[in-house]
Amino acid sequence: MNHYHRFDCIIVGAGGSGxxxxxxxxRRVGTAVVSKLYPPRSHTGAAQGGIAAALxxxxxxSWENHxxxxxxxxDFLVDQTAAEILCREAVEGIYExxxxxxxxxxxxxxxxxxxxxxxHTRPNPKYDPNAAPGTDAAKxxxxxxxxxxxxxxxxxxxxxxxxxxxxxxGVTFFDEFHMVDLILEDGECRGIVAIxxxxxxxxxxxxxxxxxxxxxxxxxxxxxxxxxxxxGDGPAIAYRHGLPLEDMEFYQFHPTGIYKLGILxxxxxxxxxxxxxxxxxxxxxxRYAPNLKDLASRDVCSRSIYQExxxxxxxxxxxxxxxxxRAETMNKYKSSPLHPGQDVDSAWVEKRLxxxxxxxxxxxxxxPIREPMPIQPTAHYAMGxxxxxxxxxxxxxxxxTPVPGLYSAGESACVxxxxxxxxxTNSLVDLVVYGRRAGRAxxxxxxxxxxxxxxxxxxxxxxxxxxxxxxRPRTEPWAKIRDEMQVTMMENCGVFxxxxxxxxxxxxxxxxxxxxRQLGIQDKxxxxxxxxxxxxxxxxxxxxxxxxxxxxxxxxxxxxxxSREDFPDRNDxxxxxxxxxxxxxxxxxxxxxxxxxxxxxxxxxxRVPKYPLEVRKY
Amino acid sequence: MDISxxxxxxxxxxxxxxxxxxxxxxxxxxxxxxxxxxxxxRVLDVLLxxxxxxxxxxxxxxxxxxxxxxxxxxxxNNVNRxxxxxxxxxxxxxxxxxxxxxxxxxxxxxxxxxxxxFDHYKSxxxxxxxxxxxxxxxxxxSPEERAxxxxxxxxxxxxxxxxxxxxxxxxxxYVGPASIVNAHRFIFDSRDQAAAERLDILNDAEGVWRCRTxxxxxxxxxxxxxxxxAIQEVKHAMLTGSLESDRPSQTGHxxx
Ligand SMILES: Cc1cc2nc3c(=O)[nH]c(=O)nc-3n(C[C@H](O)[C@H](O)[C@H](O)COP(=O)(O)OP(=O)(O)OC[C@H]3O[C@@H](n4cnc5c(N)ncnc54)[C@H](O)[C@@H]3O)c2cc1C
Ligand code: FES
Numbered sequence: 001m002n003h004y005h006r007f008d009c010i011i012v013g014a015g016g017s018g019x020x021x022x023x024x025x026x027r028r029v030g031t032a033v034v035s036k037l038y039p040p041r042s043h044t045g046a047a048q049g050g051i052a053a054a055l056x057x058x059x060x061x062s063w064e065n066h067x068x069x070x071x072x073x074x075d076f077l078v079d080q081t082a083a084e085i086l087c088r089e090a091v092e093g094i095y096e097x098x099x100x101x102x103x104x105x106x107x108x109x110x111x112x113x114x115x116x117x118x119x120h121t122r123p124n125p126k127y128d129p130n131a132a133p134g135t136d137a138a139k140x141x142x143x144x145x146x147x148x149x150x151x152x153x154x155x156x157x158x159x160x161x162x163x164x165x166x167x168x169x170g171v172t173f174f175d176e177f178h179m180v181d182l183i184l185e186d187g188e189c190r191g192i193v194a195i196x197x198x199x200x201x202x203x204x205x206x207x208x209x210x211x212x213x214x215x216x217x218x219x220x221x222x223x224x225x226x227x228x229x230x231x232g233d234g235p236a237i238a239y240r241h242g243l244p245l246e247d248m249e250f251y252q253f254h255p256t257g258i259y260k261l262g263i264l265x266x267x268x269x270x271x272x273x274x275x276x277x278x279x280x281x282x283x284x285x286x287r288y289a290p291n292l293k294d295l296a297s298r299d300v301c302s303r304s305i306y307q308e309x310x311x312x313x314x315x316x317x318x319x320x321x322x323x324x325x326r327a328e329t330m331n332k333y334k335s336s337p338l339h340p341g342q343d344v345d346s347a348w349v350e351k352r353l354x355x356x357x358x359x360x361x362x363x364x365x366x367x368p369i370r371e372p373m374p375i376q377p378t379a380h381y382a383m384g385x386x387x388x389x390x391x392x393x394x395x396x397x398x399x400x401t402p403v404p405g406l407y408s409a410g411e412s413a414c415v416x417x418x419x420x421x422x423x424x425t426n427s428l429v430d431l432v433v434y435g436r437r438a439g440r441a442x443x444x445x446x447x448x449x450x451x452x453x454x455x456x457x458x459x460x461x462x463x464x465x466x467x468x469x470x471x472r473p474r475t476e477p478w479a480k481i482r483d484e485m486q487v488t489m490m491e492n493c494g495v496f497x498x499x500x501x502x503x504x505x506x507x508x509x510x511x512x513x514x515x516x517r518q519l520g521i522q523d524k525x526x527x528x529x530x531x532x533x534x535x536x537x538x539x540x541x542x543x544x545x546x547x548x549x550x551x552x553x554x555x556x557x558x559x560x561x562x563s564r565e566d567f568p569d570r571n572d573x574x575x576x577x578x579x580x581x582x583x584x585x586x587x588x589x590x591x592x593x594x595x596x597x598x599x600x601x602x603x604x605x606x607r608v609p610k611y612p613l614e615v616r617k618y
Numbered sequence: 619m620d621i622s623x624x625x626x627x628x629x630x631x632x633x634x635x636x637x638x639x640x641x642x643x644x645x646x647x648x649x650x651x652x653x654x655x656x657x658x659x660r661v662l663d664v665l666l667x668x669x670x671x672x673x674x675x676x677x678x679x680x681x682x683x684x685x686x687x688x689x690x691x692x693x694x695n696n697v698n699r700x701x702x703x704x705x706x707x708x709x710x711x712x713x714x715x716x717x718x719x720x721x722x723x724x725x726x727x728x729x730x731x732x733x734x735x736f737d738h739y740k741s742x743x744x745x746x747x748x749x750x751x752x753x754x755x756x757x758x759x760s761p762e763e764r765a766x767x768x769x770x771x772x773x774x775x776x777x778x779x780x781x782x783x784x785x786x787x788x789x790x791x792y793v794g795p796a797s798i799v800n801a802h803r804f805i806f807d808s809r810d811q812a813a814a815e816r817l818d819i820l821n822d823a824e825g826v827w828r829c830r831t832x833x834x835x836x837x838x839x840x841x842x843x844x845x846x847x848a849i850q851e852v853k854h855a856m857l858t859g860s861l862e863s864d865r866p867s868q869t870g871h872x873x874x
Contacts, residue, residue: 037681038732038775040688040775041687045682045686045687045774046686095752095755099748099752099756099757100746101746103764103768103807104756105761106759106764109758111758153686156772157771164744164745164746165745168745198731227682228680228681228682259621263684359685362685362703363660363684364621365621365624366621474674477671477674478670478674479670479671522673523674523675525726527725530677531669
């Protein structure tokens, strides 16, 4: 066939993780990046607040502190070796980004500037276990400046810098090519099938190793910070091929999305001193997290907002609260990083959070320099995804058997360093550390072997699926199915869940999938058929929604971002485990569990866990 | 401000869209749609409402929907803007016209071929060059040195500036404002060592001297980058052979 390409490595996705992998693998073997968006359009560019690494540029810190926070932040469902690798390699990863040209903000001494973020702490040097409760000395840990930043556009700078380096290095790109299928033969991955969007033609990419770096799937929910393009394509296609998805029940709602729109207002707002208030003007986080208050982890803050709203303390009795970043508020509560030494002024706030301020002015009609911003939790980040090991290899079962030739990194993967709840700034560092590791591993794998043959006509299945969509009459607007999915996921599988709501969500998703199978579309053309692409993406969203609900139903406990009102406590006895969801034919799923990776150390001649389980309090 | 006081009274709009489907049309044509829009809606919301509810064949690009990815540059009421960053309430009248940006070949409807744009971008060495072995930690850079090129780091490669530029409309071999902005970002970075090479590239017949200081680019930039000022700084560096900031910009070009 005409549209046949052959590369040692194919990387699907040009966000931070895909580009990081491409820089690594293209140094070693023939590599091409296939992306449905032009690389600088990837959603990594929307990341705002920063990237974590214990550089200790402004305060004492260590990668061990970072690892502890990451494990605790994930409510202990974090694979500990993977977390330690993340936090150790974060430091050199940040320096490498700087050497590539990333324009970090600088300290007065010319070093990379760092800011506070939720859940990132260090031991309190003044800690006294006998101190009176509520005093500073009573806090075992205090916030630390660990997030390396470039104003509130850190993701933009990372994405641009990596893309620039790819241009410098001459990496091959297939821009606006949309992957529609994986080629799996004899249990191993041998390539992908993609639509060239400009022509509608199918292309076959033959490869020795393939990396799925397709990002998240926040568009399963009605209110989301995610781009339209974040539709879980990589995980959904693998899931359809019978591969499992890990920890799908853990979906993070970020506490501060713009009311109704879901556009993110970075946690850097609170890291820099912003505070959330209810309708009574009360700083309600003091009640829910007496130590870290507004800098508690995201799951805790999002639940607190919902509880305020339920108690009738939302603004105007509605379903939102205020986020206040006015200098006068920070000065009143002495909440900025310059306090207690110094007060802040509006110019300081504008310099630290320029984009946030502009978003509020544009989309809310509110000027955050003068007034607080209406916010509500917004669907933000998938802790779950394709199970991988620390080399990025995709695993097919509970015993960790890899799928030869198939890799994943970034938000589409689950290593798992985020466990049940990711800390802010830990995704960008995950892209850098695990994107790089996956890029190296897939290149080494490819270098050591020759191309395995492709099945004849590997594009047939995709061709048939597309032809069916083009030839069927249009029964209903496809967008109706999407809207109904987003509503049921938001209402029944959102911040709080119960057996009843989840069962409802499961049945509704199944019904939507049945309608989806009847769907026809209006645009029958070949050139840039966005109608077709959106419908294919909806199919992927429905798969990830199904897996999310299945895993959430099966986990009868509350942990991290997964809050079961009918099982409000964490249950380590039964659920200190990762879930794996498999799909069997149309709507059948099964859930199995695998152990969490725990590090043991010798203490007083005994083998004890290095990070003992504790009740998570902030 | 209490957001419950914001006016959400629906506006009845006629949306005129410049359409072209290479598989069906010989020539671009106008098509009109009637929609009811909330003044707080983005133009992108209006276009997607048309696409999802009235006419699925409408072609446009979009991704982030809040002005950071650069996908949806288009001409809205004759001005280049991002559809996702333009609110209905900021547009006057009850007719809205939407067309593809000018100067790049139209593929379908509002979608243009971005390849020539990215080729220009790639031609100016848009990456840091520094051949010294890096230190074991970060290279140092003072906050002042960092501030020197801050404005041009904001570019999202949406092409609003380049496709608002009359010299570019007249001659598509001109590298265009966006490329110069991205060269500026490195030329004035204290860590970079390839300023001379970039200035050389831009000193070409199709380089900065094509700029006629029309200021359309600065007005069009959705990131509010002072595009004309950046171009002037590059010209100044070429003329003086110096990157010192005896900046022509500071003598004031109103409106930028
Ligand atoms: C608004 C916002 C702010 C954030 N802020 C922070 C922060 O401050 N710090 C932090 O650590 N994290 C932050 N995050 C999280 C973090 O930015 C993301 O998790 C991360 O950028 C994901 O990167 P990625 O490489 O996995 O995927 P993405 O950057 O999303 O890229 C996905 C890529 O896959 C491609 N793709 C997808 N499907 C296909 C297909 N079918 N065929 C071909 N290509 C395909 C796309 O074209 C794209 O190039 C934020 C997230 C959001 C939404
Ligand atoms: S959709 Fe991203 S800039 Fe408009």
